[in-house]
């Protein structure tokens with residue numbers, strides 16, 4: 001039954017012995033999952049919709065954080081799992097002016113598998129359940145137009161307008177009878193260590209952690225700077241070494257690390273930023289830097305997300321000039337691509353990634369995949385186009401029909 005906006009509602013949390021059984025039971029009752037969040041063996045799976053809250057505009061993440069606090073304050077929790085609390089999944093638009101809805105989704109059932117233990121969270125439909133809206137089609141942006149945009153961005157950077165801008169493109173993939181579950185399983189297998197997600201029609205396998213918060217401890221992983229993998233181990237190692245030594249990639253990466261320092265520094269204590277290393281994924285090498293910090297009392301994961309988004313890894317630097325350049329040079333709405341995606345619990349703990357290596361489901365038979373690359377003064381348009389191709393690979397693999405043998 002739907003509850004009025006401020007009425008209390010019950011939430012039941014029970015430890016469970018067999019996640020497999022509970023997943024099957026919840027699926028039988030509510031249909032396929034509405035939200036999946038997975039990294040290796042830690043998995044959250046949501047079924048049914050208790051509430052779907054929608055946000056827009058420049059304040060969308062902070063509005064969501066406030067709405068979630070109000071939602072949690074109404075929950076009357078009956079729990080036998082000491083550290084557990086209600087959970088919402090979220091996917092936010094990249095741009096302030098996006099037509100895409102930014103969403104917090106509270107499932108009727110969430111099965112949480114973490115650190116070898118599992119529990120199940122149950123609530124009724126408490127609402128509001130705001131329906132999805134149809135958004136205008138994504139404007140086309142063919143590869144030649146992408147190269148021209150990169151060329152123009154390089155020209156503006158050399159004139160001193162800004163230092164870095166991340167330009168993206170998109171492709172439509174035909175996916176007759178898309179099996180999202182199978183796509184996610186393939187991503188899990190091939191991209192161990194990535195955040196594998198499906199929230200409100202956007203899915204993927206992101207290697208980039210925007211912010212996690214757990215019991216006052218925060219982490220973030222900055223990626224910027226990319227090189228291809230090679231099947232030949234010697235050539236592959238040379239690619240890795242060249243990436244670590246490349247002034248262009250080190251500069252791109254340093255800008256992203258600086259932006260983390262600027263945004264997280266004032267909001268956290270004991271911020272510790274590691275040294276850049278080469279992170280090897282199945283499709284690419286990335287320059288990566290890990291950071292840890294302590295968050296102050298009352299600061300939750302979404303508060304950090306609001307500060308960090310959009311990072312220099314997906315927008316550029318300085319932020320405002322880079323965003324203006326994206327608006328001018330990238331003629332389409334990124335929707336939730338490169339936006340924050342993740343989950344938050346009743347205490348403000350949560351895990352948020354940047355929705356990269358991702359696609360939007362546009363119908364039963366097609367998805368739209370997006371990928372971008374950081375452009376700096378030394379960028380070559382064709383090279384950046386090629387890089388976006390490597391970054392589209394995970395989604396192409398995930399939706400390719402499974403071949404026998």
Ligand SMILES: C=C(O[C@@H]1C=C(C(=O)O)C=C[C@H]1O)C(=O)O
Nearest residue numbers: 223225226313356371372373374
């Ligand atoms: C923009 C994307 O990736 C980002 C850009 C990178 C780069 O320019 O080297 C590397 C990792 C990500 O931070 C994407 O995957 O679409």
